[in-house]
Amino acid sequence: SAIRLLPLDETRLISICRSPLGSPIFNLLDDNLQIIPPDSLATPANLSITNPRSGQLKLEWADVSGQLGYIVERKPVSSADWQVLGETGESENALTFPTITTEETYDYRVTARHGSLLSAPSVPLKNVLSGPPPAPGNFAVKTVGQTSVSFIWSDVDLEDRYIIETIFPSGGWDLTASAGGDATSAKVVGRKPGTEYHFRLAARNALGLSGWVYVDAKTISGEGEIDVVAMAGKILLKDRASIQDFGTMVVGGKTKNRVEIRIRNIGQYDLRNLKLRVTGPNKEDFRFTRLKTTVLESGESATFELVFHALGKGKRRAVLEILSSDTNESPFELRLLGEGAKKVVVTN
Numbered sequence: 527s528a529i530r531l532l533p534l535d536e537t538r539l540i541s542i543c544r545s546p547l548g549s550p551i552f553n554l555l556d557d558n559l560q561i562i563p564p565d566s567l568a569t570p571a572n573l574s575i576t577n578p579r580s581g582q583l584k585l586e587w588a589d590v591s592g593q594l595g596y597i598v599e600r601k602p603v604s605s606a607d608w609q610v611l612g613e614t615g616e617s618e619n620a621l622t623f624p625t626i627t628t629e630e631t632y633d634y635r636v637t638a639r640h641g642s643l644l645s646a647p648s649v650p651l652k653n654v655l656s657g658p659p660p661a662p663g664n665f666a667v668k669t670v671g672q673t674s675v676s677f678i679w680s681d682v683d684l685e686d687r688y689i690i691e692t693i694f695p696s697g698g699w700d701l702t703a704s705a706g707g708d709a710t711s712a713k714v715v716g717r718k719p720g721t722e723y724h725f726r727l728a729a730r731n732a733l734g735l736s737g738w739v740y741v742d743a744k745t746i747s748g749e750g751e752i753d754v755v756a757m758a759g760k761i762l763l764k765d766r767a768s769i770q771d772f773g774t775m776v777v778g779g780k781t782k783n784r785v786e787i788r789i790r791n792i793g794q795y796d797l798r799n800l801k802l803r804v805t806g807p808n809k810e811d812f813r814f815t816r817l818k819t820t821v822l823e824s825g826e827s828a829t830f831e832l833v834f835h836a837l838g839k840g841k842r843r844a845v846l847e848i849l850s851s852d853t854n855e856s857p858f859e860l861r862l863l864g865e866g867a868k869k870v871v872v873t874n
Contacts, residue, residue, distance in 0.1 A: 563592070563640045563641055563643050564591075564592035564640065564643070566643075566645070567590055567592055567593055567638040567639075567640060567643060567644065567645035568590045568591065568592075568638070568645060569590075569638070569645050569646045569647070569648055569649075570587045570588065570590055570596065570619075570636040570637070570638055570645065570648040571587065571588050571648060571649070572587055572588040573585065573586070573587045573634060573635075573636060573648055573649075573650075573651040574586050574587075574651070575634065575651060575654055577625075577732070577733055578622070580734060581624055581625055581734070582622055582623070582624060582625065583622070583623055583624075583625055583656065583733075584620060584621070584622045584623075585598060585620065585621050585622075585623075585634055585636070585651070586619060586620040587619050587620075587636050587648065588619065589617055589619045590619075590638040590645065592638075592640060593616065593617070593638040593639060593640055593645070594615075594616045594639060594640045594641065595613055595614050595615050595616055595618065595638075595639050596613065596614045596618070596619065596621075596636050596637065596638055596639065597610060597613050597636070597637045597639055597644075598610070598611045598612050598613070598614070598621045598634065598635075598636050599611060599634070599635050599636075599637070599647070600632045600633060600634045600635075600656075601632065601633055602628075602630040602631075602632055602633075603630060603631050603632065603633055603652070603653055604630060608635070611623060611634075613639075625656060625657035625658065625733050625734070626656055626657040627657050627658055627659070627660050627736065627737075628656060628657055628660070628684070629659065629660055629682060629683040629684055630683070630684075631653045631654055631655055631656065631684065632653075632654050632656045633650040633651065633652045633653070633654070634650060634651045634654060635647045635648045635649070635650045635651070636648045655684060655731060655732060655733060656733075657733055657734070658729075658730070658731060658733050658734035658735055658736050659682050659683065659684045659685040659729040659730070659731055659736045660682050660729070660736055660737075661682075661728065661729065661736040661737040661738065661739050662679040662680060662681070662682055662688065662727055662728070662729050662736070662739055663679065663680040663682070663739075664678070664679055664680040665677065665678075665679040665727050665739040665740070665741050666678055666679070666741060667741055667743045668711065670743055670744070670745060670746055671745065671746060671795070671796050671823055671824075672719040672720075672745055672746050672747070672748060672750075672795050672796035672798065673715060673716060673717050673718070673719060673745060673796055673798060673821055674713055674714060674715045674716075674717060674745075674796070674821075674823070675713070675714045675717060675723065675725070675743045675745065676711065676712070676713045676714075677690065677711060677712050677713070677714070677725070677727070677741070678710060678711045679710055679711075679727060679739075680710065681708055681709070681710050682729050682736070684731055685707050685708075685729035685730060685731050685736070686706075686707045686730060686731050686732070687704055687705070687706060687707060687729075687730045687731075688704060688705045688706075688707075688709055688712065688727060688728070688729055688730070689701065689704050689727070689728050689729075689730055689735070690702050690703040690704065690705075690712055690714060690725060690726070690727050691725070691726050692714070692723055692724065692725055693723075693724045693726075699726065702714050702725070715821070717745045718745065719745050719746065719747050719748070719796075719798075720744070720745060720746070720747035721744065721745050722742060722743070722744040723742065723743055723744070723745070724740065724742050725740070725741050725742070725743065726738040726739065726740045726741075727739050727740075727741075746795060746796075748793075748794065748795030748796075749793065749795055749797075749851050749852055749853060750791040750793040750794075750795050750796050750797025750798065750822065750824065750850070750851060750852055751791065751792050751793030751797070751852055751854075751855075752789060752790075752791065752792075752797060752848065752850050752852045752855050752856075752858055753789070753790040753791070753792045754787065754788070754789055754790075754848065754858055754860070755787070755788045755790070756770065756785060756786075756787060757785075757786040757787065757788055757829070758785060758786065763787075763860055765855045765858045765859060766859045768860055768861070769860075769861045769862075769863055770785060770832065770846075770860055770861070770862050770863070771863045771864070772785070772834035772862070772863065772864035773864065773865070774864070774865040774866075774867050775834065775835070775836040775864060775865070775866060775867070776836065776866075776867055776868070776869045777836045777837065777838060777839055777866040777867065777868065777869070778836070778837070779836070779869070782833050782834065782835045783833070783834040783835075783864070784831050784832065784833050784834075785831065785832045786829055786830075786831055786832075787829065787830055787831070787832055787860075788827050788828070788829045789817075789822065789827060789828050789829070789830075789848065790822070790825075790826070790827035791822035791823065791824055791825065791826055791827070792825075793824060793852070794824055795824065796821055796822065796823050796824070796851070797821070797822040797823075797850050797851060797852060798820065798821050798850065798851040799820060799821075799849065799850055799851050800817055800819065800820045800821070800822065800828070800848070800849070800850050801817075801820070801848075801849040801850075802814050802817060802830065802846065802847070802848060802849075803846075803847050803849070803857075804844050804845065804846055804847070804862070805844065805845050805847060806843055806844035806845045806862070807843055807844070808837070808838070808842040808843055808844050809844045810837055811834060811835060811836055811837050811838070811842045811844065811864060811866075812832065812833070812834055812842075812844045812846070812862050812864075813832075813833045813835070814830055814831065814832050814833065814846070815830045815831045815833075816830070817830050832846065832862070834862070834864045836864060836865070836866030836867075837866065838866050839866045839867065839868065840865065840866060841863070841864075841865055842863070842864045842865060842866055843861070843862065843863055844861075844862045845859050845860070845861055845862065846859070846860040846861075846862055847859055848860070
């Protein structure tokens with residue numbers, strides 16, 4: 527800083543220094559070289575808040591002429607009582623402070639000061655997210671299957687997502703599932719039957735993760751039981767005994783015969799590793815649509831279509847195999863039959 531003597535109506539000393547942003551600051555000095563306070567201080571304005579690094583918030587505002595520092599206050603939005611968060615020195619128009627774990631947002635305001643002289647408080651910066659959410663409560667296992675575990679918990683405020691992780695045997699945690707804000711349940715799939723797992727849950731928002739909560743679960747050992755039905759007529763099909771006859775079709779014709787088939791798990795445990803394939807001498811004549819799942823929990827079902835398109839004349843034969851974890855009926859075999867015929871030409 528520097529001191530200059532400027533000619534006015536009477537002699538005054540003026541101190542000139544630079545603010546942290548590089549702009550000049552002029553202050554009148556008395557005979558003892560103390561800064562003479564102004565008659566009033568302008569109200570701080572243009573408050574903004576950022577998250578410069580994990581665990582920190584930074585509040586900034588426009589500098590006010592004549593101040594010797596600032597008082598920063600905040601309060602929960604549900605409260606009327608302002609609390610001093612911190613003070614800054616002359617022309618220090620920013621304050622960095624740690625985030626807090628809370629289920630409330632906060633209002634912030636700034637007051638300029640010069641000794642006992644205070645400006646009016648700034649217009650508050652309202653409803654500011656001030657930290658990560660608190661940890662979810664009541665984290666528990668709801669149901670356990672052979673390859674899945676369902677969880678429930680109590681929702682917290684100010685979260686935008688929930689994260690579930692599973693620990694590896696090596697000790698590292700892996701993201702297993704997630705759920706949107708306000709969710710209170712989730713399901714983890716793709717586990718191994720009869721295996722114990724360690725899970726943890728956290729809530730998340732833009733400022734970070736809550737603390738973790740933990741629970742253990744062991745998947746069930748056992749097999750599902752397959753049940754197969756031809757939906758036209760609701761005919762229960764029997765393994766290695768039933769025949770699906772598609773009738774006669776013109777060879778190479780555009781028309782295709784279709785049959786909808788339903789697979790249902792009537793067992794107590796999951797029916798896993800579902801897969802379809804066609805074998806036999808005329809397997810290319812019979813196609814199927816893709817199953818949308820490979821696992822059916824107890825009582826669940828899935829459907830697909832069998833399609834016959836005659837590629838040759840005469841009897842066309844194949845076998846549909848439905849593979850699953852039902853060891854007594856894997857593969858479940860359904861014999862397929864159709865016939866290809868020449869195109870009939872009608873003449874007058």
